[in-house]
Amino acid sequence: MLDDSLKSQLGAYLERLQHPIELIASLDDSDASRDTLELLSDIVQLSDKVTLIERRDDEHRKPSFAIARPGGGVDLRFAGLPMGHEFTSLVLALLQVGGHPSKEAADLLDQVRNLDGKFHFETYFSQSCQSCPDVVQALNLAAVLNPQITHVAIDGATFPDEVEARKVMSVPSVFLNGEPFNQGRMDLAQIVAKLDTGAEARAAEKIRTKAPFDVLVVGGGPAGASAAIYAARKGIRTGVAAERFGGQVLDTLGIENFISVQHTEGPRLVAQLEQHVREYDVDIMNLQRADALKQVGDHVEVTLASGATLKSKSVILATGARWRQMNVPGENEYRNKGVAYCPHCDGPLFKGKRVAVIGGGNSGVEAAIDLAGIVSHVTLIEFDSKLRADEVLQRKLRSLPNVRVILSALSTEVLGDGEKVKGLVYTDRTNDTSHTIELEGIFVQIGLLPNTEWLKGAVALSPRGEIEVDAKGQTSMPGVFAAGDATTVPYKQIVIAMGEGSKAALSAFDHLIRTSAPAEQGAARAA
Known part of the structure; x- marks a missing residue:
């Protein structure tokens, strides 16, 4: 699972562990569980302070694993593989559960320790999301500091049925005690401010x-x-x-x-x-x-x-x-329900689906290229009569078989069923006719x-x-x-x-x- 370079780096980090930790794996016979077991086995080999415990008959998501202290006191878990951008979250969780101190301000850490109440957090992430680690790391640290706080970081790609059932269409998506808490980037101070009403x-x-x-x-x-x-x-x-x-x-x-x-x-x-x-x-x-x-x-x-x-x-x-918005009916209603602004973060949630990208500048064309490798089809819509992106990006875009470009088009409405996006209405500026595209996602990339x-x-x-x-x-x-x-x-x-x-x-x-x-x-x- 881990190459020699990553093993060397991780081994050096694990030398900072101040006391033993346990990796408690909840597994089944799936390929994802085998990958998880391989990752955890690699980690265990790098430090004699880390112990692996396998369980196959518990009620936790499978595959998942907890990072715990012998005797308890910390409840944080990863469901799915914390690779990609989340590998840093895994490393920090190992260190912090193992006693390595956080660099956050002392008064903020005290605020977390003093939070009163039962807080069970669940965060849905994607491995390509650069906003997700901030949230995952903040809530993991909170779970280390306060025994009344628990946290599960969930790879949405590993649990697609769960993502569908909970209507997660943007990451990071955070649930608190089973109810939606926040969508988008948050750091520890923002989370504490939302929980501590007097802050x-x-x-x-x-x-x-x-x-x-x-x-x-x-x-x-x-x-x-x-x-x-x-x-x-x-x-x-x-x-x-x-x-x-x-x-x-x-x-x-x-x-x-x-x-x-x-x-x-x-x-x-x-x-x-x-x-x-x-x-x-x-x-x-x-x-x-x-x-x-x-x-x-x-x-x-x-x-x-x-x-x-x-x-x-x-x-x-x-x-x-x-980010500039389209300012059309339905955009705000379906924001984070199919209308998105970060293709890197939310693209994996639309695997196999149809999406549109609004904007033909560098950002829009780059988004369409990235999404074309994930979704079934991309429609790029540009207001002008030509794309404004660099020529090298346009050549790449034209080479992709599952991308359609519509020029001289004005987006006029986002359509949905009350819960998620179902389509987009645009006007052809050359003849003033209205058209509807059926799709599940809209990525807005029209400047600042x-x-x-x-x-x-x-x-x-x-x-x-x-x-x-x-x-x-x-x-x-x-x-x-x-x-x-x-x-x-x-x-x-x-x-x-x-x-x-x-x-x-x-x-x-x-x-x-x-x-x-x-x-x-x-x-x-x-x-």
Whole structure:
């Protein structure tokens, strides 16, 4: 199951185990169970602290296996093979059950330990989903910390009947005590905030007591992280308020154009960004959504959704962007019920089914190519009279026998039966006729929308909703700068966002020097 390279790496990790662990396998005679047994046997051979126990007459899903401590106290389980993106989740679970400490903040770990109640979580994942490991790892850690929390991570491809019965059409999908809890990426802090109803109020109260910052960065993507690092290196008081640290990059699978790094993945890059930011004296306030911006005296005030207000001498807006929606009837109703925005995450759930991809740019054509290897048929729908993707991608697309391309088409409605998608209606723009396609999934890939609605009336925005900035990143409000995908700077790329974030921080520092100098000179003369 594991090649020599993976065995070598895993063996080195297992040397960190502080006490024995047990792998308790629930198996039958299926090929999937044989694969599971092979994986577990490989792990057992790598450490004398790991013991394998086989069971064939219990009531757990088969194949599945628990990672436990002798004598109990931890209840976490994988159903199906945790390979692909989930292999890291398996490694972390082995280490944490074996006593290796987590790197999460101490106060967050205490919050998890103090949660009161019985919480049985089930998470459906796919091995190709880059968003799933965050959820699986967070809930596994919760199960390690709190004996009242249990967790089963389930590979949807191994249990298709279960996926169908529970109407799981998007991963990660999390159930709590048998009821839907969440769909999509969540980290441990977000999960705890949802379970601990008093957490938001306590966080808001803590924020209210903070002294004004010299530079406050709103947003935690590449632009925001770069701005925070450059500001903190100047020795000035720096804060970051982010709804989700990492932003859109967390949803990016392969990154191959980040200069000097031949290949990485979004979640890995975000982890490195956060680690870099935390090397400096930066006050990171995660899970904080900005609601309003205004200038009050010598400070700029940012009001958060919690009601708390942050003050700063300068502000850098780096709120990024999100996937653009079709904005047609049925889209919101069937979101995560057949309407999806991440082909890498949700594609495996549509194996053997018919799907559509909306959008003929690079993202849309890449999605169609990827999905063609999984689903029975792909219909790519493009509004323009030609595809806009790179020619090399178009050639690959044209070579696939199960892909149909429809040009000059306007999507007008998503059809469904109340529970899941059944079809898509589009208008042929060449003759204004309406057509219906029967299908089970729709993947929307039509670009990004800037997260700037909350800034209307505060700073100048372009007709597309982007923050208007000059060559130094200055907005229309003095002391307020902006960077990244939320601005009018063209070409929405990670490397460009990082450069713009750094530039905005340098501009903010220059602003602080220039606005404080007269007061300092006046004070010197008075002395």
